[in-house]
Amino acid sequence: MTDRELVEHFLETRDENTFKQIYRRHTSALYLLALRLNGGAESDAQDALQETWIRACRKFADFNWNSKLRTWLSGILINCVREIYKKDRKKNETELVDSVFSRNGYQTNKDFDLEKIIQNLPSGYRKVLVLHDIEGYTHEETSNFLEISIGTSKSQLYHARKSVRNSLSKGQEIER
Helix, strand or coil: CCHHHHHHHHHHHCCHHHHHHHHHHHHHHHHHHHHHHCCCCHHHHHHHHHHHHHHHHHHHHHCCCCCCHHHHHHHHHHHHHHHHHHHHHHHCCCCCCCCCCCCCCCCCCHHHHHHHHHHCCCHHHHHHHHHHHHCCCCHHHHHHHHCCCHHHHHHHHHHHHHHHHHHHHCCCCCCC
């Protein structure tokens, strides 16, 4: 069944198995997005994911299918991440960015190293890099999700890429 068919069936029947199919189809990608946007903070990613599904269930009937379901769910998730970030920011006015690899030293797993570098980017850089380069959204979509201008999206992406390159070139070589 397509996403649309599943959602329509779920709205008609409120069948738990139908919801589980939708959930299983999209949760792993949404969780990874939340984890990356939250800089690796698992509890915040889980909170954002849970809130995303709660909101999605309430708003499925309002979804007009002008985009893919995953895009719509990602938009909800990004708003949840933003709200968590604002709440955390109020608790702690300064964002702590640890130096790359400082907690565990050098790691030999290429994917883990890159994820660690991404986690340690400043929040704005990280969000634009994840949405544009990893998730494949355009600058227009990214700017809409994050409520920033397209120019800011492009600038943040430039600086994020530059920061990643600098981190990789400062002796933290990645095994090939």
